Amino acid sequence: MTTTLKNSNLTAEIKHFGAELCSLKNNKNKEYIWEGNPAFWGKHSPLLFPIVGTLKNNSYQYNDTEYHVSRHGFARDMEFELIDKKENSVTFSIHSSEETLKVYPFAFELQLIYTLNEKSLHIEYKVINKGASQIPFSIGAHPAFALPGNFENYSIVFEKEEPLEYYLLENDLISNKTKKLDVQNNRIPLTYQLFENDALIFKTLKSNSLTILENKNPVLRVNFKDFPSLGIWTKVNAPFLCIEPWFGYSDTAENSRNLFEKEGIQILNANQTFHSEFSIDIL
Template sequence: MKTVIKNAYLTATINSFGAELCSLKNKDNNEYIWEGNPEFWSKHSPVLFPIVGTLKNNSYQYNETVYNLSRHGFARDMEFKLIDKKEDSATFSLQSTEETLSAYPFQFELQIIYTVDNSNLSIEYKIMNNGNSKMAFSIGAHPAFALPGNFENYSIQFDKEQSLEYYLLENDLISNQTKKLEIQEGQIPLTYELFKNDALIFKILKSKSLTILENRNPFLRVNFKDFPSLGIWTKMNAPFLCIEPWFGYSDTNENSGNLFEKEGIQVVEENSTFRSEFSIEVL
């Protein structure tokens, strides 16, 4: 089922399957979200929960039991329930089930709230621990933005100046190898060569927003003030770019496998709620 929210500036469409944003258009009907052409990548903006990235051996341990979880977790492949709808906002909910408990033994509710406000679409995550023990998790966004025309006409710009060092992936796990992004006049030109080894992984960033520019003209900004980590990704020759705010990331080869020792993991106390929010601003 698809749900539409809108105001005078934006129209957003969300699929209840995965609570996935599948369209974001401005008042001129320009589309900002990748169409999901399976020739390149069939997703639009999947939600990553209860893990971000890949676990070592696709497994982890909790209370001396081994559990299996595939890349990016299960939320993106589950049906959410629409629990609140207004003209400019919609709230979706996913609750733990026998199926989820077999892979992730925690009683939870994940709510995702989409709201349009002027030229902003905000996406809020509420993660409720409904169990009687601490709950460990990661949560992340994976929106793919459509970049029509020549990919190399585009560049990105972080809001704060810093040395931009990113980690490389090796067999879907984070390696110890890092590289620095080359900045030219405050901007990073986009090339497919940048992504020849998969995503760029920033464990910690001073910047809390990133702007995509076309021919040096800003047209979209992602604001992620709550999120410590970020991924940037595309596929070779694909006309999109993913800007991915994260709490957590893939395992390293040194990871112990203990979920609560996982690098970047978040912990929410029993009967407590974790909240975070990011936004997409059409310029």
């Protein structure tokens, strides 16, 4: 089941399963979201919650009990409820349940709000602590943008000039090894060689946005000022690029497996609400 938002410039389509954005087209019917061809990667824009990336041994400990959570968490594999629909926005929700409590023993509500505004799609996250104690979580976006044609015709431009040092993954965990991107005027030409070792993981950035160019012409911009971390990823020979604003990232090999001590984790007090948003501007 899907829900559609439309204005004079854009049409967005969202699946209720995972509350996943699966299409974003302009008024000339140009598609900006990856089609989800499973030959490369069968997702479009999954939500990452209550973890981002991979836990050490895919597990953590809480109150002397071991819990297992798969890569990127379970929210992307849940059916969301449509709780509000307006002309230009839609809100989806899931709650903790008997099934989620087996792997994540915390009471929560998670809301996703999609809003169309002229040539922008805003995606808002709300995590509501429904329990009497603190809850630890990470949350992140994973939108894949379609890049038809020659991948090397595209480049990305960071908003600010900065040393773009990223962390390397080893066995899906964050290593201590880093590399720096070769940057000219904040711009990085795209090549598949960049992603031979999986995603580029930036724990912190000064930039609040990243723009995709095709033959030096702006295509779209992702604004992520609320988010401290960023992942950039594709699969070799795949015609898409993921730009992923995150709160949190994979475990390190040295992680204690205590979720409250996890690097990048968010801690939400009882009866409090966490809020963040990012947006996609079509240029």
